Amino acid sequence: MKIICKKTDLAKAVQTVAKAVPAKATTSILECLLLRAEKEEITLTGNNLELGIETVMPGNIEEEGSIAIQAKVFGEIVRKLPEGDVVLETGEKDQATVRCKKTKYNLSVKSAEEYTCIPDMERKNHVTISEFDLKEAIRQTIFSVADTSSKKAMTGELWEINGKELKIVALDGHRISLRKIKLKKEYEPRKVIVPGKTLAEIIKIIGGDPEKEIAVYFTENHIQFEIENTRAISRLIEGEYLKVEQLLSKDYGTKIKVQKKELQECIDRASLLLKDDAKKPIILNIEENILSLEAVSNMGSMNESMFVVKEGEKLRIGFNPKFLLEMLRVIDDEEVFMYFTSAKTPCTVRDEKDSYVYLVLPVNLSAAA
Amino acid sequence: MKIICKKTDLAKAVQTVAKAVPAKATTSILECLLLRAEKEEITLTGNNLELGIETVMPGNIEEEGSIAIQAKVFGEIVRKLPEGDVVLETGEKDQATVRCKKTKYNLSVKSAEEYTCIPDMERKNHVTISEFDLKEAIRQTIFSVADTSSKKAMTGELWEINGKELKIVALDGHRISLRKIKLKKEYEPRKVIVPGKTLAEIIKIIGGDPEKEIAVYFTENHIQFEIENTRAISRLIEGEYLKVEQLLSKDYGTKIKVQKKELQECIDRASLLLKDDAKKPIILNIEENILSLEAVSNMGSMNESMFVVKEGEKLRIGFNPKFLLEMLRVIDDEEVFMYFTSAKTPCTVRDEKDSYVYLVLPVNLSAAA
Numbered sequence: 191m192k193i194i195c196k197k198t199d200l201a202k203a204v205q206t207v208a209k210a211v212p213a214k215a216t217t218s219i220l221e222c223l224l225l226r227a228e229k230e231e232i233t234l235t236g237n238n239l240e241l242g243i244e245t246v247m248p249g250n251i252e253e254e255g256s257i258a259i260q261a262k263v264f265g266e267i268v269r270k271l272p273e274g275d276v277v278l279e280t281g282e283k284d285q286a287t288v289r290c291k292k293t294k295y296n297l298s299v300k301s302a303e304e305y306t307c308i309p310d311m312e313r314k315n316h317v318t319i320s321e322f323d324l325k326e327a328i329r330q331t332i333f334s335v336a337d338t339s340s341k342k343a344m345t346g347e348l349w350e351i352n353g354k355e356l357k358i359v360a361l362d363g364h365r366i367s368l369r370k371i372k373l374k375k376e377y378e379p380r381k382v383i384v385p386g387k388t389l390a391e392i393i394k395i396i397g398g399d400p401e402k403e404i405a406v407y408f409t410e411n412h413i414q415f416e417i418e419n420t421r422a423i424s425r426l427i428e429g430e431y432l433k434v435e436q437l438l439s440k441d442y443g444t445k446i447k448v449q450k451k452e453l454q455e456c457i458d459r460a461s462l463l464l465k466d467d468a469k470k471p472i473i474l475n476i477e478e479n480i481l482s483l484e485a486v487s488n489m490g491s492m493n494e495s496m497f498v499v500k501e502g503e504k505l506r507i508g509f510n511p512k513f514l515l516e517m518l519r520v521i522d523d524e525e526v527f528m529y530f531t532s533a534k535t536p537c538t539v540r541d542e543k544d545s546y547v548y549l550v551l552p553v554n555l556s557a558a559a
Numbered sequence: 560m561k562i563i564c565k566k567t568d569l570a571k572a573v574q575t576v577a578k579a580v581p582a583k584a585t586t587s588i589l590e591c592l593l594l595r596a597e598k599e600e601i602t603l604t605g606n607n608l609e610l611g612i613e614t615v616m617p618g619n620i621e622e623e624g625s626i627a628i629q630a631k632v633f634g635e636i637v638r639k640l641p642e643g644d645v646v647l648e649t650g651e652k653d654q655a656t657v658r659c660k661k662t663k664y665n666l667s668v669k670s671a672e673e674y675t676c677i678p679d680m681e682r683k684n685h686v687t688i689s690e691f692d693l694k695e696a697i698r699q700t701i702f703s704v705a706d707t708s709s710k711k712a713m714t715g716e717l718w719e720i721n722g723k724e725l726k727i728v729a730l731d732g733h734r735i736s737l738r739k740i741k742l743k744k745e746y747e748p749r750k751v752i753v754p755g756k757t758l759a760e761i762i763k764i765i766g767g768d769p770e771k772e773i774a775v776y777f778t779e780n781h782i783q784f785e786i787e788n789t790r791a792i793s794r795l796i797e798g799e800y801l802k803v804e805q806l807l808s809k810d811y812g813t814k815i816k817v818q819k820k821e822l823q824e825c826i827d828r829a830s831l832l833l834k835d836d837a838k839k840p841i842i843l844n845i846e847e848n849i850l851s852l853e854a855v856s857n858m859g860s861m862n863e864s865m866f867v868v869k870e871g872e873k874l875r876i877g878f879n880p881k882f883l884l885e886m887l888r889v890i891d892d893e894e895v896f897m898y899f900t901s902a903k904t905p906c907t908v909r910d911e912k913d914s915y916v917y918l919v920l921p922v923n924l925s926a927a928a
Contacts, residue, residue: 263858266831272824285859293828297859459639459662462632489632490654490666 191255192279193227195247197271197290200278203247204265206420207236209391210243211261219258224305225278226256235308236261241388242308243395245420253279256302257286267295308423311414316407317351317377321417322400327358327369328393330520330546335386336362346383346427349413353377359434360386365513366434366549367520383431384413388424395420438538438547442529444476447499450526453481454518456494460485461511463492471508471553476500476530485511507533508553517548560624561648562596564616566640566659569647572616573634575789576605578760579612580630591627593674594647596620604677605630610757611677612764614789622648625671626655636664677792680783685776686720686746690786691769696727696738697762699889699915704755705731715752715796718782722746728803729755734882735803735918736889752800753782757793764789807907807916811898813845816868819895822850823887825863829854830880832861840877840922845869845899854880876902877922886917 207223215221215238224235232251235244257280268276271290280286280299288295328347336344339362348359356371392415396404407414414423457472463485464470473484482495507530517539518526529538533552540547576592584590584607593604599620604613626649637645640659649655649668657664697716705713708731717728725740761784765773776783783792826841832854833839842853851864876899886908887895898907902921909916 260858263831267828270824270828270831292865293825293861293863295832295859295861298857455639455641456662459636462635462639463664488667489629490664492662492664494662496661 191225191227191257191286192253192277193232193249193251194275194277195232195249197268197273197276199247199249200276201265201268201271203234203245204261204268206245206395207234207243208261208265209394210236210238210241210422212238213262218260219300219304219306221260221262222258222300222305223261223264224256224258224302224307226302227251227254228256235305237306237308239306240385241391241422241424243391243420243422244308247419255280258300258302258305259286259297264297267297309412311407311409311412311423313407315378316405316416317356318374318403318405319356319371320400321396321402321404322398323371324404325393325396325398327356327371328389328396330369331358331360331367332386332389332393333360333516333520334362334365334367335360335389337386339363341429342427343383343429343431345387346385347389348431349380349382349384351377351380353379359431361432361434364510364551365517366437366547367517368434368438368547370545380408381431382408382413383427383429385424385427388413388422392422392424395422437536438549440529442502442531442538444500444502444505444530446476446481446501446528447525448481448528449496450518450521450524452496453526454515456483456496457511457514457518459494460492461515463487463489464511469553471555472511472514473506473508473555476505476507478504505530505533506555507537508555509537509550510553513550517550521546521548560594560596560626560655561622561646562601562618562620563644563646564601564618566637566642566645568616568618569645570634570637570640572603572614573630573637575614575764576603576612577630577634578763579605579607579610579791581607582631587629588627588669588673588675590629590631591669591674592630592633593625593627593671593676595625595671596623597625604674606675606677608675609754610760610791610793612760612789612791613677616788624649627669627671627674628655628666633666636666678781680776680778680781680792682776682783684747685774685785686725687743687772687774688725688740689769690765690771690773691767692740693773694762694765694767696725696740697758697765699738700727700729700736701755701758701762702729702885702889703731703734703736704729704758706755708732710798711796712752712798712800714756715754716758717800718749718751718753720746720749722748728800730801730803733879733920734886735806735916736886737803737807737916739914749777750800751777751782752796752798754793754796757782757791761791761793764791806905807918809898811871811900811907813869813871813874813899815845815850815870815897816894817850817865817897819887819890819893821865822895823884825852825865826880826883826887828863829861830884832856832858833880838922840924841880841883842875842877842924845874845876847873874899874902875924876906877924878906878919879922882919886919890915890917
């Protein structure tokens with residue numbers, strides 16, 4: 191194999207596929223990426239057996255062939271090469287040379303045959319989503335995916351397509367995040383659970399351009415994203431996802447409209463006192479058009495009040511400040527509407543267009559005191 | 560006590576003195592800073608018993624008094640307050656309130672009497688140094704101070720004043736860094752060992768302005784820095800510092816002039832292969848006006864060559880790449896002169912004006928192979 195390509199193109203391609211290569215794996219071939227120069231295309235592949243990423247990059251193929259190469263070291267080497275043309279060539283005995291200007295590396299490589307390629311997928315029935323919409327919707331929900339859970343489904347996001355809408359739901363037992371994306375045309379109904387770890391990597395390779403589109407393909411066990419020259423294919427999570435609709439009722443006893451930034455900064459200030467004691471709640475006291483926040487810990491206490499527009503009953507309710515902050519951070523509106531029914535039932539935050547709903551469970555104040 | 564001050568002034572003052580407050584200490588009073596409002600001055604103090612920092616800040620004293628307050632939490636609270644006037648007031652039972660706009664904190668504080676104040680120093684015989692010169696000279700030497708050592712003196716820097724010159728030396732058994740600062744007038748000869756930990760904090764509070772000056776005072780056991788409204792006082796290290804002059808001989812068998820940036824980037828690239836094996840050296844091969852660098856590890860090998868101006872014998876010599884990189888990073892010249900005598904004796908790097916000397920011990924190539 192011998193290829194010649196621009197350093198910047200190679201660096202970008204390696205960086206993309208390396209997102210699917212684990213830093214440490216049980217066998218060294220899993221720490222490799224696959225580089226193929228075949229049929230007039232240079233293709234790089236990373237694969238951790240749950241998520242696989244493949245990208246086609248520009249360059250000249252002087253001799254066809256393929257190798258597997260340690261992804262981390264190769265990535266660092268390519269990144270630090272001088273700007274210019276890179277010549278990558280296989281030599282004897284599982285060796286490859288990387289040359290760029292006056293720099294020459296000899297690296298141990300592995301046979302491409304050892305490498306587990308990513309499956310080809312039947313490319314039909316795809317859904318088209320704008321890069322920007324998808325990147326935003328993932329960012330605005332992924333923080334509430336459970337890291338680990340006895341219920342495997344909770345470590346993923348529910349993606350549900352219905353007509354001209356994609357609904358994304360993430361939950362972890364303390365909160366629910368729901369975002370809706372409007373699609374440009376109508377699609378068949380479909381419901382899958384996408385692993386949170388997959389989405390954490392996918393979000394890094396989506397550019398976020400509102401004018402560019404991503405094609406998403408589904409099979410029974412896989413989801414595939416096509417993002418320009420890159421395709422990422424991931425296993426889906428089997429099983430049933432919690433039905434959240436009944437939890438997201440629109441009934442309420444108290445509703446407030448609050449300046450998001452003001453609330454966010456205030457919770458941020460209050461949580462300074464609560465950091466060392468995760469069980470201590472921040473208390474929201476809803477009075478006549480005044481929201482006052484209180485925090486008490488062994489370090490001291492804090493209170494602050496702000497004007498809000500209130501509808502319904504007065505209420506005193508406590509929350510884990512982290513859950514409120516993580517939710518407020520991903521809401522782009524300047525004003526948010528918060529709905530409450532009682533001090534022991536969840537608070538929901540939703541916009542009037544119904545494009546998002548967030549639900550946060552309260553802390554039992556009598557138990558916390 | 561009651562004071563009113565600007566949030567930004569308070570935040571800056573807390574940040575300055577907090578550099579001398581340990582995050583975790585054996586007694587909680589050591590994690591505090593002292594705040595005094597006395598004799599028309601608001602003074603903040605941090606003290607870890609080796610280094611003490613005291614700063615005077617603007618503000619109005621409505622009632623004199625003093626308190627000790629947990630530095631970390633207080634610092635975070637002040638930093639996150641809204642912009643505006645802060646009112647700090649003591650209340651009952653070791654409590655203080657911090658108010659700013661609609662935010663109010665109640666914090667536990669301690670009696671100022673528990674706090675160990677920093678000693679006053681006889682303010683005579685000071686040396687005046689430009690902020691820029693001192694900050695640079697510390698940055699350019701401190702990386703080679705030993706973190707820990709059976710020889711306590713090696714955990715500090717030798718500061719030696721002779722006539723119109725301050726010489727700063729740091730060494731750790733593998734390398735020596737030496738910088739000279741020209742002073743504006745002549746001073747009495749003086750030789751002290753300043754703790755590396757003190758200098759690591761001092762460098763953060765020196766602004767680096769070439770037009771501003773720092774006054775440095777010495778006593779037998781202490782050094783004091785006066786930087787605008789702030790004074791920092793540190794214990795000195797007792798004992799004898801290694802005599803480095805005899806090690807920094809100007810004899811050489813080989814001399815090269817090399818482009819610093821080119822060499823630095825090349826060593827950086829080579830060290831990618833050596834990272835996992837700290838004992839593997841980078842090899843410098845000095846030929847007729849060509850310097851070629853080699854690195855070999857179980858990951859592969861690398862070589863690269865560059866033009867140099869050579870004088871004297873050919874030489875093949877190995878180094879720990881980290882030591883070369885850390886030295887090159889703090890040399891601002893575009894070209895550096897490297898002097899060698901043999902493959903088993905140190906390399907020195909010095910400029911023609913003799914304002915700096917760096918010495919690095921080589922790695923024994925036959926032992927490393």
